[in-house]
Amino acid sequence: MVWINGEPQDRVLAADRAVQFGDGCFTTARILQGNVVALEAHLARLQAGCERLKIHGVDWVALREEILLAAASRTTGVLKAIISRGVGGRGYSASGCEHPTRLVYLSDYPAHYLTLRKTGVRLALSSIRLSKNPLLAGIKHLNRLEQVLIRTELDQTGADEALVLDTDGSLVECCAANLFWRKGKQVFTPSLSQSGVDGIQRQRVIQLLRGLGTEVQEVSLPLETLASAEEVLITNALMPVLPVCQIEEWHYPSRQLFDLLRPEDD
Structure with missing residues (x-):
């Protein structure tokens, strides 16, 4: 309707x-x-x-x-x-x-989000890079052509979501979700000062973790930083939080952070 x-x-x-x-x-x-x-x-x-x-x-x-x-x-x-x-x-x-x-x-x-809470999400690295534009970074404007191209490429793979970098090779987000990862007690999320969408759920997770005494660092780092991550999550307003089980050849069995943030309706 x-x-x-x-x-x-x-x-x-x-x-x-x-x-x-x-x-x-x-x-x-x-x-x-x-x-x-x-x-x-x-x-x-x-x-x-x-x-x-x-x-x-x-x-x-x-x-x-x-x-x-x-x-x-x-x-x-x-x-x-x-x-x-x-x-x-x-x-x-x-x-x-x-x-x-x-x-x-x-x-x-989208009912498959409920399934992915249990199985975990598989991310495929997208060859489409996000352009850097601080004037529009963060907001959800109607020009989503980059995301259309990312999704079109993703549909040709067996992955559940795409991991997206910017033109400098820094981590930004997924096709339709924000990205978090944990190393020990430290939690990171990409800086969105140059590109990407500052999602409602991303804001909520940052606020919730900081309220629990966990500082979330907003960073500009390359793909390789995820090789040493212990846990990876993706978020959006619908998911709202999903655990990532695999990115390319890297696997993430831990769900410590996910269990902390697990949706109330799970």
Whole structure:
């Protein structure tokens, strides 16, 4: 089911800048018992994305109501909320774009995440490198062509997810997840100052671990650093935390950190 500006429909105008330029941002949230998990964090993400992209005039009150109404129709599922700059402007110019488009979309929950909590995730190193762009780093903007290419390549392998580096060879994230690893009592996650998406669950894990007295170091390190990791995890708002059992020829039997962060609904 899809709602566009509060109306149930499934067509976006061809002139909308989401279609023309990928001009907007989005967030993807989990629905449990008719409620959106971490709703406030998802709305804050959208607001931060719009601020970074200089998209003004979003009716946030209406969007919240639309999200709540859509989620209430499902016991479980996935809700995707998109903000486009809307229709207007000429060429790349955003002049005249006064009414951003709100889109709320529902889909089924990916059941394989439940299986992967038990079996662990196999990561394959992607040959697609993420470009470095601090202006857009961290936010979930609508231009996901790099991820489309990564996923297309991943579909040709037997792996569950892709491990992605930037153009300098530093660890960044997965195709649709953030990355953590543990060495002894130290926990690391890639710095996202130059590329990647700062996920809701990534933020939650960092906050939770720091609250438990474990400092999470945000680092820019090469692939080889994972050779000596004792444990690797990936996260996103839907998973929300999955253990990694293998990356290429490296294996990770430990689940110490995963057990600490294990989802309450597991």
